[in-house]
Each structure stands twice: as structure tokens, then as C-alpha cells.
Amino acid sequence: MVIVTLQRDKCIGCNYCVEFAPKQFQMSKKDGKTVLIKSVNNKGFHTLKSHDHTIVEACEQAEKACPVHIISVKEI
Amino acid sequence: MTSTGKIELMAPAGNFESLQAALDNGCDSVYFGVEQLNMRARASINFVLDDLPEIARRCQEKNVRTYLTLNTIVYDHDLSIVKTLLNKAKEANITAVIASDQAVIMTARSIGMEVHISTQVNVTNIETVKFYAMFADTIVLSRELSLRQVKKITEQIEKEQVKGPSGNLVEIEIFGHGALCMAVSGKCYLSLHSHNSSANRGACKQNCRKKYTVIDQETGFEIEIDNEYMMSPKDLCTIDFLDQVIDSGIKVLKIEGRGRAPEYVATVIKTYREAIDSYYDGTFSQEKVTEWMEALNTVYNRGFWSGYYLGQKLGEWSKESGSSATQKKVYIGKGMHYFPKASIAEFKIEAYDIKKGDKVLITGPTTGVQELVIEDMMVNDENSEKATKGDSLTLKLPFRIRLSDKLYKIVEA
Numbered sequence: 001m002v003i004v005t006l007q008r009d010k011c012i013g014c015n016y017c018v019e020f021a022p023k024q025f026q027m028s029k030k031d032g033k034t035v036l037i038k039s040v041n042n043k044g045f046h047t048l049k050s051h052d053h054t055i056v057e058a059c060e061q062a063e064k065a066c067p068v069h070i071i072s073v074k075e076i
Numbered sequence: 077m078t079s080t081g082k083i084e085l086m087a088p089a090g091n092f093e094s095l096q097a098a099l100d101n102g103c104d105s106v107y108f109g110v111e112q113l114n115m116r117a118r119a120s121i122n123f124v125l126d127d128l129p130e131i132a133r134r135c136q137e138k139n140v141r142t143y144l145t146l147n148t149i150v151y152d153h154d155l156s157i158v159k160t161l162l163n164k165a166k167e168a169n170i171t172a173v174i175a176s177d178q179a180v181i182m183t184a185r186s187i188g189m190e191v192h193i194s195t196q197v198n199v200t201n202i203e204t205v206k207f208y209a210m211f212a213d214t215i216v217l218s219r220e221l222s223l224r225q226v227k228k229i230t231e232q233i234e235k236e237q238v239k240g241p242s243g244n245l246v247e248i249e250i251f252g253h254g255a256l257c258m259a260v261s262g263k264c265y266l267s268l269h270s271h272n273s274s275a276n277r278g279a280c281k282q283n284c285r286k287k288y289t290v291i292d293q294e295t296g297f298e299i300e301i302d303n304e305y306m307m308s309p310k311d312l313c314t315i316d317f318l319d320q321v322i323d324s325g326i327k328v329l330k331i332e333g334r335g336r337a338p339e340y341v342a343t344v345i346k347t348y349r350e351a352i353d354s355y356y357d358g359t360f361s362q363e364k365v366t367e368w369m370e371a372l373n374t375v376y377n378r379g380f381w382s383g384y385y386l387g388q389k390l391g392e393w394s395k396e397s398g399s400s401a402t403q404k405k406v407y408i409g410k411g412m413h414y415f416p417k418a419s420i421a422e423f424k425i426e427a428y429d430i431k432k433g434d435k436v437l438i439t440g441p442t443t444g445v446q447e448l449v450i451e452d453m454m455v456n457d458e459n460s461e462k463a464t465k466g467d468s469l470t471l472k473l474p475f476r477i478r479l480s481d482k483l484y485k486i487v488e489a
Contacts, residue, residue: 011112012112012117012118012277012278012279013112013113013151013153013154013157013277014273014274014277014279015151015153016272027151027153028153029153029155029156030156030157031111031156031157031160032111032112032113032151032153032154032156032157032158033112065272066272067118067271067272067273067274067277067279067281068118068273068279
């Protein structure tokens with residue numbers, strides 16, 4: 001399983017995650033911060049659990065590019 | 077410009093502690109960021125939208141003007157939050173927005189909000205001032221201008237009667253004190269190149285402040301550089317020539333430091349307040365400048381220089397990576413209770429120790445910054461000379477303390 005987490009309230013809306021993983025991230029037109037698609041929010045931590053391992057590479061690039069380090073990707 | 081005819085002293089507020097410190101020490105206006113679209117999106121714990129009414133309330137009580145910074149570069153996906161921020165700011169009676177992007181300027185104007193042009197726009201001449209005067213009542217000039225150039229602009233505004241949307245002459249603002257950037261008007265890409273972290277989105281990693289060596293790739297020789305912090309400018313300080321600054325015709329003096337600690341804001345604002353007042357009452361003197369410099373040196377600084385204001389062509393670079401401040405604060409404990417009738421404050425000591433005669437600092441979101449010397453103290457309900465970790469410390473204080481307050485000891489750095 002792949003677990004992607006986004007600590008959304010710290011996002012500065014730079015758009016890098018969308019550039020690297022456009023299928024998993026999109027910018028919210030409402031508040032200008034990123035949205036982790038199909039994630040579940042638990043106290044500000046937005047988590048996506050997926051069995052599709054093809055998303056890992058793009059998500060890891062987004063994780064690496066994020067200037068405020070609020071994305072984490074784990075494979076278990 | 078203030079109603080007293082003095083120049084306006086504008087203070088940075090990165091959080092409620094600093095805001096209160098600025099208000100308590102005599103600022104005329106404050107500027108602050110809300111949410112992510114400001115130049116300190118990373119450095120400070122920014123205010124959130126819901127804080128706007130409280131900021132406005134505290135400032136209006138003291139007749140202090142409030143400016144929302146919304147001066148990063150703006151992408152399409154930001155347009156909606158820009159509108160939300162501006163609408164909420166207007167609703168909360170925030171005085172003006174400090175903007176650089178045209179979308180922000182236009183949106184603010186469309187809802188009738190006063191606009192100030194940010195230093196990010198790099199305004200360096202009268203024609204540009206005239207252009208932005210169509211939208212803005214205050215314009216922050218580029219930090220790279222000399223006072224002579226600033227004066228020419230302010231004289232021309234007067235002569236040509238350049239007016240903003242309010243119908244009043246456009247006011248010129250410059251930076252008076254605080255950190256400077258190695259890049260022209262903060263347009264820097266260093267942090268973006270090395271960390272993907274754009275300074276122009278308020279996420280500067282400050283890598284210019286580090287030590288670097290230059291290596292000749294052909295020979296492998298390290299090039300010797302006298303000052304190894306070749307990209308880190310010293311901090312700007314104008315207090316020793318504040319008379320010339322005011323004579324240049326500026327109306328607003330901005331203090332940098334939204335990422336700084338509340339005691340920094342308290343000290344710098346208090347010092348500049350005194351200096352501005354003494355200019356107007358004719359008591360500005362070299363002796364006072366020496367005192368003020370000493371006070372400014374006690375808080376975070378990278379060494380001081382006069383910026384480009386006195387005609388200097390090249391920058392002055394700092395000699396170390398951190399602060400050259402003469403004092404530092406050490407965390408001691410937290411506020412527990414205040415007994416208003418007896419004016420007694422109780423603190424819990426959580427680290428180090430504290431004794432009679434120590435200089436202490438109490439900071440908090442509502443308390444702001446209070447500095448005092450301990451004269452009498454009780455430890456665990458008994459008279460004592462010293463309190464250590466785990467003790468309960470009670471002091472007689474003329475002001476209320478709160479659970480969110482922190483107690484620090486001030487020591488020589």
C-alpha cells in the first residue's frame with residue numbers, strides 16, 4: 001500500500017506538487033492551497049491510502065520539491 | 077503621515093506578541109501577513125483570517141493604522157484567496173493593503189480599499205510613482221536608492237502635486253531598520269535554486285546568510301575572500317542620520333522584522349519612537365544616538381550599516397552567520413496565575429534558575445513584551461533569593477500575566 005500525507009494548513013500554494021504529481025494534487029481555487037485528491041482529513045493531516053504503486057514516483061518528486069516539507073510518501 | 081505632522085512609524089507584527097509589543101511602544105501603524113500570500117509565509121507563524129477583527133480592534137483602540145501585506149507573486153489559483161483576504165480585511169476595517177501584483181492592486185481598488193505599493197515593485201523614479209499614484213496613496217521606494225534620490229522624488233511629488241485615489245498627495249515610505257536582502261528589492265532566486273523554495277512566495281531559506289567558498293573549477297584553487305559572508309548584508313540602521321531621513325520628505329518609516337521576536341519589536345520601536353520625537357522637539361543629538369545604538373545592539377542584528385541611503389555604491393556584508401546582539405534571552409518558565417487584588421503573579425520555573433536582581437522578560441499574545449528587574453521574590457510561598465527548576469515563583473507585578481505568558485532571563489550574549 002502507498003500512504004501519502006499532506007499537512008495542508010502549512011501549504012504556501014507554490015504549485016510544485018501539482019507540477020510533479022498532477023494526478024494526485026490540485027490547487028484549490030477556494031483558498032489557494034494544494035488538495036491531495038481522495039484524501040481523508042484527520043486533524044489537518046490529509047491522508048491518501050492507495051494500492052496503486054504507480055503513483056509513488058510522482059508523489060515522491062512532489063515530496064522532494066515541496067519547499068515547506070508538508071508531503072510525505074510511504075510504501076508499506 | 078500622522079495627524080501630529082510627524083512621520084509615521086510602521087512596525088512589523090508577525091504574531092500577537094509582536095503586535096502588542098509594537099502597540100505598547102508607540103508605533104503609528106503596523107503591517108502583518110495573513111495566511112500564505114506574504115513575504116514571510118515561512119518565517120513567522122502568520123495570522124489567520126479569523127484574527128483580522130482582533131488585530132483591527134487592538135489597533136483601533138490606540139488609533140494605530142493597520143496594513144495587510146499581500147505582496148508575493150500571485151498565480152491563477154491564488155486569485156480567489158486574494159479576493160477573500162481583501163474582502164475580509166475590508167470588512168474588518170483594516171486600513172490598507174500592501175501590494176505588488178497588479179491583480180491584488182486591481183482587486184483592492186475594485187472594493188475601495190486603500191493600496192500601498194510594496195518595495196517588491198522596485199519603484200525608483202518619479203514617473204513610476206506617478207503611474208502607481210493612479211491606484212495607491214502610499215508608495216514604498218526601492219531600498220537601493222540614496223536619500224538624495226528619495227528627496228528628489230518627494231520634492232517632485234509636491235511640485236507636480238501627484239495625488240493618490242484619496243485626493244491627497246502620494247506619501248513616500250522607506251525602510252528604516254532591519255534586515256536587508258542581497259538582491260535588488262528582494263527579487264532573489266537563490267533560495268529557489270537551492271531548495272525549490274521561492275523567496276518571492278515568502279519562503280526564503282536565507283541561504284545568503286551562510287558561509288561560502290569560491291572554487292576555481294579549472295585549477296581547483298579556492299579563491300580567498302576577505303569576508304566569507306559575501307552575500308549576507310549587514311542590517312540597515314538609520315537612527316544615526318534620522319534627521320536626514322526625515323528631511324528627505326518621506327512620510328512613513330518602516331521597520332523590518334515580521335520574523336523577529338517580540339522583544340526585538342519592542343526595543344526597536346521604542347528606540348525609533350524616541351528618536352523621531354526628539355527630532356521634532358529639537359533634542360536630536362549625538363549623545364542620544366549613542367544611547368539608541370546601544371539599545372538597538374541588545375537585540376538581534378547582523379551588525380549595522382546605513383544601507384544605500386548615504387550614497388554608498390557597494391553593500392556591507394556581515395561578519396558572522398548569526399546575530400551580533402549584546403543580549404540574549406533564556407527560557408525560565410511559564411505564567412500560572414495572577415492575583416489582581418494583590419497584584420501578584422505566579423510563574424512555574426521549568427529551566428535554569430533565577431535570582432534577585434536578574435533582568436527578566438515576560439512575553440505573551442496579550443501581554444506583549446514586559447521587561448523588568450526582579451527586586452522582591454517569593455519561592456514556594458517563602459521569601460527567597462533564588463528560584464530553580466520546579467519551583468513556584470511569585471512576584472509583585474503592576475500588570476496582569478496569563479497562562480500563555482513565558483518568562484525569560486536576559487543575559488549578556
